[in-house]
Amino acid sequence: MSALILDGRKINEQILAELKPRIDSLTRNRRAPGLAVVLVGDNPASEIYVRSKVKACQDLGIRGFQQTPPASITTAELLELIESLNRNEDVDGILVQMPLPKQVDAPRILLAVDPAKDADGFHPLNVGNLVTNRPAPRPCTPAGIMQMLKRYGIRVEGKRAVVVGRSDIVGKPMALLLLHENATVTICHSKTPDLASECRRADILIAAIGRPALLTRDFIHPGAVVVDVGMNRITDETEANRIFAHDEKRLAAFAKNGRVLVGDVDPRAMAEISSAYTPVPGGVGPLTIAMLMSNTVSLAEQHLA
Numbered sequence: 001m002s003a004l005i006l007d008g009r010k011i012n013e014q015i016l017a018e019l020k021p022r023i024d025s026l027t028r029n030r031r032a033p034g035l036a037v038v039l040v041g042d043n044p045a046s047e048i049y050v051r052s053k054v055k056a057c058q059d060l061g062i063r064g065f066q067q068t069p070p071a072s073i074t075t076a077e078l079l080e081l082i083e084s085l086n087r088n089e090d091v092d093g094i095l096v097q098m099p100l101p102k103q104v105d106a107p108r109i110l111l112a113v114d115p116a117k118d119a120d121g122f123h124p125l126n127v128g129n130l131v132t133n134r135p136a137p138r139p140c141t142p143a144g145i146m147q148m149l150k151r152y153g154i155r156v157e158g159k160r161a162v163v164v165g166r167s168d169i170v171g172k173p174m175a176l177l178l179l180h181e182n183a184t185v186t187i188c189h190s191k192t193p194d195l196a197s198e199c200r201r202a203d204i205l206i207a208a209i210g211r212p213a214l215l216t217r218d219f220i221h222p223g224a225v226v227v228d229v230g231m232n233r234i235t236d237e238t239e240a241n242r243i244f245a246h247d248e249k250r251l252a253a254f255a256k257n258g259r260v261l262v263g264d265v266d267p268r269a270m271a272e273i274s275s276a277y278t279p280v281p282g283g284v285g286p287l288t289i290a291m292l293m294s295n296t297v298s299l300a301e302q303h304l305a
């Protein structure tokens with residue numbers, strides 16, 4: 001039986017369509033929701049993410065406030081910018097794109113964002129709200145994955161879930177959201193011995209470790225649901241040929257562009273062994289954007305209530 005492809009673009013469209021009337025109603029009765037996106041420096045991956053976030057705002061009728069301070073900004077200067085966004089009454093949500101340059105004290109910046117404007121759910125107060133399962137903005141990528149599972153009717157309760165990766169942005173909040181839905185959750189990371197056998201125990205396997213195609217055939221229990229959060233850009237021809245040996249289209253794309261995107265899971269193994277999986281691209285990426293828009297609309301509704 002061939003695996004079900006979990007289509008992030010389709011779920012993204014569903015979620016945005018549900019948000020549209022809420023945005024229109026706010027705009028008609030009060031004002032448009034506003035999202036400030038802070039992109040420091042010129043990290044190419046961050047630039048791509050931010051461009052799609054700002055475009056999603058435009059398409060939906062959310063007012064986008066893009067701020068692009070230089071990579072040389074100091075912590076004090078960035079704190080000042082955050083404070084001005086906290087005070088701006090047209091701004092409902094603030095997002096500081098990660099990673100920040102080395103000289104910037106990132107934890108201090110995240111702490112400075114008004115928790116009531118925390119579109120990413122990264123403020124320690126909202127991290128606490130997540131741990132204790134109280135209503136608050138949730139980190140967008142894990143929240144999007146939960147929406148995807150729910151909308152495809154994939155039950156979480158009683159399942160064994162394995163999360164590979166322990167970042168504050170994906171791994172940790174993902175594990176907590178699955179736990180709150182009554183999964184039995186294991187968190188693995190780069191120091192986990194025998195990662196393959198841990199992963200093979202998973203009914204639901206979430207790969208968020210940022211290593212191209214690290215999870216191969218022997219990491220996947222036949223019939224498992226596999227969610228691949230990885231977004232790794234490959235420029236090495238030998239590696240591309242190995243990973244996409246089965247996929248002429250992707251090899252042709254590599255030949256043309258000199259790069260190709262691959263997740264944390266071997267794409268052929270995932271398609272052949274899982275019962276359902278998220279492709280890269282077109283799986284998890286669009287969900288992150290949908291949930292950012294959703295968090296922003298919810299914050300605006302709270303501010304304008």
Ligand code: GUN
Pocket residue numbers: 095096097098099120140141169288
């Ligand atoms: N960097 C990678 N993913 C994200 C995200 O979801 N939000 C922010 N702010 N930065 C990121």
